Amino acid sequence: MTPALRELASLFPPTRLLTQPGELAPYASDALTAFRAQPLAVVLPESHAEVVAAVRWCAKHRVPYVARGSGTSLSGGSLPVEGGIVIGLNRMNRLLRLEPKERIAVVEPGFINLQVSLAAAPYGLYYAPDPSSQPVSTIGGNLAFNSGGAHCLKYGMTSNHVLAAKVVLPDGETVELGQESLEGVGPDWLGLFVGSEGLLGIATEITLRLLPKPEAFHTLLAAYDSLEKAGEAVAAVVASGLLPGAMEIMDALAIEAAEAAVQAGYPREARALLIVELEGETPQVEAEARYLDEVIRASGAYEVRIARSAEERMKIWKGRKAAFSAVGRLSPDYIVQDGVVPRSKLGQALAEIERLSERYGLRVANVFHAGDGNLHPLILYNGRVPGELERAEALAGEILRLCVALGGSITGEHGVGMEKRAYMPEMFSSEDLAAMRRIRLALDPLELANRGKMFPGEAPAAHSHGAHPLQRAGVISGG
Amino acid sequence: MSTMVLRPTSPAEVQEAVRAHRRILPRGGGSKPALSTPHQGQTVLDMTGLTGVLEYDPGEYVFVARAGTRLAEVEALLAQHGQYLPFDPPFVAQGATLGGAVAAGLSGPLRQRYGGVRDFILGVQFVDGTGQLVRGGGKVVKNAAGFDLPKLMVGSLGRLGVLTEVAFKVFPFPKATATLQVDFPSLAEALEALYRLLGSVIELYALDLVPPDTLVLRLGGLPEALPARLRRLEEFLGRPAQPITGSLEAAYWKDQNDLNRLGEGCLVKVPLSPKRIPALEEALQGVPRRYLSGGQLLYLAWSGPLQALDGLLKRQGLPGLVLRGVVEKPLIGLNLEQAFARKVTAALDPEGRFQPYAAQN
């Protein structure tokens, strides 16, 4: 043991300082398993003070570190820095305070997303952001990635539901950002911190805003014989002035996967399914449902189902929520992409993705948040076939560039992480990136906090398998 | 004191101005004079030359415009398509600009329904203290790429950069609205009703507390559902409610938008949560004031010495922002400065060009 490690061992009991290869293996990657890196050690703090101690140790010895929740990041966001420290926050999982009257909950970062709504349920309240990973992902990870879900158009992303956070900065200093009010004065420092992907500090205490559960839901499932028609139906709903809580589309391959996995009872032969959910006060939802009915009828759906009970509603959502993991049944491996396009360009984007899929000879399943233009193409490949992973990555890259070219974004909710940092220059100019980097360096001059993520050119975090597709194409240079 | 006023008409001219002048104060419509009145040595950047809507497709719910564009113009354009800025920026008729609304971080009564300005800003372009033109965020309703610079600019008071362009999410305005005014026998009963409403399934576009004990509620939605919802609401409240109807209804809220009508003196914004109200009410007797958005936001007009209000807010553990009045520093009450703030500010404005309250240095 080096003196530095001995010092770390004096800060954490042996059960909460992992250094053996077998103990470290589960932390070597996140849900994007194509990237792996070996950390020097994993520490499992149980308090704010222990997080401060770990961060101070890293600063003193110039050891890079990554904060980690449940490791469900799909973009390599919680991939360790080779030879660095993982600060695992799963043990900081207490609900510190629930004030139903004020509609706030204060939690530790390792608290699980779904547990917030469960804790609030007895008071008729819930926590709105609902990533599909909500049964496992942590509030700290959600905050760092500004996670989204099916309800973002109406309710916004995680950032719109976080009121305050206690944060350990990369030099070990503690700051309080935000306050209990929905309003604030002065620059929105918390707004900057949320979504900063672990590069600006570690949140150790998070104040969340709760909402009353809607009184009524109206959930509709419409089947189409083309993706285009489903896309146009979304535009028509928006044009009618309705503001649904969620609008989701699944294509034929996604339907097949979901049916095989959970038997949601979807029309199997459909080329596209559209799920629209209205929510709110009963009289209002009833009136809106009549408008929605007219719009959907005019949109060329060949079958329309309305959930008549809570069970029927859950069944419709079950298929959608299971779609990602279900695709695993169709293919040994897949990459989930997460681009955004303006809603009016959805049809064009989907047609283009279909063309790309044919050109690359790889199947692509589409499941997406249609109301936000947030695409989730799932690129199916077989990692055992030489060259297929590289082809899948190249296809993923083309999809991201397509999204930017159409005026959208390279990520709607999964973050930039390790995976998409090479694409940041597609979306931002060098001046834009330089300003973000200046902020990063002002807070973390040694680039210790989650080094190598989000920004191209920062020291690489890991050795992946070969050059990035954009690198090979000569579009970008460096790591 | 002589002040130089420049009126750039392009982002490039803003860059030039920032590079050429030691101290800069951006100003929009000047509707918040405490924030936009220059101190010694400051060059005013009058942003009203940077106007115009750049992109607006109602089907996208997205709106992009130059920062000097007047809110009145924006609202008129959106209204043609049945849409609005749901955070309900104040001072529309007083000439407030988009950039000024974002930089001041101000929202109005309708923020109750969907949220404040931070919840609707999607993208920004600004000139930082080194004269670089920087873009953050994007022009789609959902985006997670890079640091969220758009949110950072909300409430930044021109301190972190000069906004040249902003992109917003917009929503359809309800097809019909109705307003009820309900008096309660005491503040405690009004607050109890406020809490019950906030925890209920009833969705309100506005929920204001007018001291001492009146609630003003605004419902919105489809016209055919409104009568039933109004009946339910009255039952829920269990008290007689005076409706405000027809053209009076719209006029009432337009009036509220001009916060200057609150009264003379310094106009101050105080963010809070409803549990703070009883103690504040004891301290604020006789001060013109109104609580917006279910007790999350207080605007008050303060005629006494500002130091007294500063002390009062500090004792209550609350911050405040002075919007009108002559002040050294518009941020009063609880000091929210911390290391994160200092470091980010230094990153975007290393030479302190936008240092607005230390012109005497």
Ligand SMILES: Cc1cc2nc3c(=O)[nH]c(=O)nc-3n(C[C@H](O)[C@H](O)[C@@H](O)COP(=O)(O)OP(=O)(O)OC[C@H]3O[C@@H](n4cnc5c(N)ncnc54)[C@H](O)[C@@H]3O)c2cc1C
């Ligand atoms: C009731 C009332 C009283 C008035 N009293 C005075 C007075 O005493 N003295 C006087 O000179 N004028 C006064 N005026 C006139 C008015 O204040 C002036 O025309 C003026 O100073 C400007 O703007 P806004 O409403 O757009 O936001 P502003 O008040 O201009 O700005 C609010 C904040 O946003 C910042 N800001 C604005 N635009 C940008 C941008 N693009 N990027 C970054 N930051 C920005 C400003 O620096 C400021 O911090 C008064 C007006 C009214 C309605």
Ligand SMILES: Cc1cc2nc3c(=O)[nH]c(=O)nc-3n(C[C@H](O)[C@H](O)[C@H](O)COP(=O)(O)OP(=O)(O)OC[C@H]3O[C@@H](n4cnc5c(N)ncnc54)[C@H](O)[C@@H]3O)c2cc1C
């Ligand atoms: C099946 C599946 C479905 C998914 N669906 C969605 C979806 O619908 N929407 C969506 O947005 N995402 C989705 N994701 C992605 C992922 O679940 C989210 O990004 C989630 O927020 C990650 O949470 P986590 O606790 O696993 O964080 P981790 O993966 O452990 O960490 C994510 C990032 O947050 C940082 N971090 C973690 N904790 C802290 C902290 N306390 N302070 C500072 N930084 C911290 C890490 O350093 C890392 O950069 C999905 C993932 C899977 C596997």
